[in-house]
Amino acid sequence: MRKQARFQNQVVVVTGAAQGIGRGVALAAAGEGGRVVLADRSELVHEVAGEIKASGGTALVVTADLETYAGAQRVVAAALEAFGRVDVLVNNVGGTIWAKPYQEYEEEEIEAEIRRSLFPTLWCCRAVLPAMMARRAGVIVNVSSIATRGIYRIPYSAAKGGVNALTASLAFEHAGDGIRVNAVATGGTEAPPRKVPRNAAPMSEQEKVWYQGIVDQTIASSLMHRYGTIDEQVGAILFLASDEASYITGTVLPVGGGDQG
Numbered sequence: 001m002r003k004q005a006r007f008q009n010q011v012v013v014v015t016g017a018a019q020g021i022g023r024g025v026a027l028a029a030a031g032e033g034g035r036v037v038l039a040d041r042s043e044l045v046h047e048v049a050g051e052i053k054a055s056g057g058t059a060l061v062v063t064a065d066l067e068t069y070a071g072a073q074r075v076v077a078a079a080l081e082a083f084g085r086v087d088v089l090v091n092n093v094g095g096t097i098w099a100k101p102y103q104e105y106e107e108e109e110i111e112a113e114i115r116r117s118l119f120p121t122l123w124c125c126r127a128v129l130p131a132m133m134a135r136r137a138g139v140i141v142n143v144s145s146i147a148t149r150g151i152y153r154i155p156y157s158a159a160k161g162g163v164n165a166l167t168a169s170l171a172f173e174h175a176g177d178g179i180r181v182n183a184v185a186t187g188g189t190e191a192p193p194r195k196v197p198r199n200a201a202p203m204s205e206q207e208k209v210w211y212q213g214i215v216d217q218t219i220a221s222s223l224m225h226r227y228g229t230i231d232e233q234v235g236a237i238l239f240l241a242s243d244e245a246s247y248i249t250g251t252v253l254p255v256g257g258g259d260q261g
């Protein structure tokens with residue numbers, strides 16, 4: 001548990017909270033006193049809430065499909081009903097579904113990648129803005145990626161480029177409302193095997209080669225020539241979410257060992 005209490009009594013909504021970086025953010029924010037709303041479409045998110053409550057923290061679970069606006073509205077409405085406000089929104093839903101050269105993608109796969117890695121952030125920002133504007137206060141941290149410049153996942157790169165543009169423009173538009181909007185462009189991150197894979201179909205031998213190409217390119221592009229840890233990503237996200245970053249908005253912070261994306 002962290003010694004700081006930067007989120008004492010703040011309402012922190014974390015999307016994609018069932019595993020990986022989202023789980024890490026939720027646990028750490030709760031450890032710093034936050035009342036955490038955990039949003040995911042997987043029932044595994046209840047396990048994370050159990051960890052928080054077992055440590056004496058406050059957690060609310062909302063299962064929702066954030067690839068839809070209705071799902072985003074449901075999460076925000078539940079947070080407002082339970083706590084009356086949203087202080088921080090961390091948009092973490094996203095991730096590469098396929099790894100292959102762009103010419104190998106089918107039309108429906110390209111659309112699926114955009115729905116997964118751009119629309120949840122678009123929808124959740126839209127859903128939370130009215131409540132933050134009414135209070136003239138709020139922080140949004142979007143999880144982007146250094147993969148905006150990378151190989152074998154062009155649709156995902158395009159989606160995260162959209163997240164970066166959304167971050168900059170939304171910060172510009174709503175600075176006068178007391179709302180800060182930033183993003184963390186995560187680099188390659190070591191994580192336990194996903195309990196719910198992004199793509200349930202096993203990779204072919206060729207797909208394994210392409211995926212290894214992504215790993216090799218990511219490590220080569222990083223000045224530190226390694227993958228990061230979940231804690232290293234969580235630290236950057238929570239910094240931008242906290243009052244320590246009160247004079248930072250409209251920024252995309254690369255957290256990729258020197259790879260700027």
